[in-house]
Amino acid sequence: MKKSFKLEGLDCANCAAKIESAVKALDGVTSASVNFLTAKMLIEGDDAKIDGIVKTAGDIVKRLEPDVIVKVSV
16 A cells, blocks of 8 residues: 655755655565655555554654654645
């Protein structure tokens, strides 16, 4: 299952790379990318684990960039 998120307030390319790397390492994630220019995060993962992946990904963003707001893209 694929999920797309807008990372409002993302202003650090290095932090975007750190977020991407940490999310890719999560159990059940098949692919993840964070585009600094568009401030979008795309996650593809195991359908059975996607809810936990999304929650943990949000926690990672808050830990690395506390001022960034994670919103689900439609």
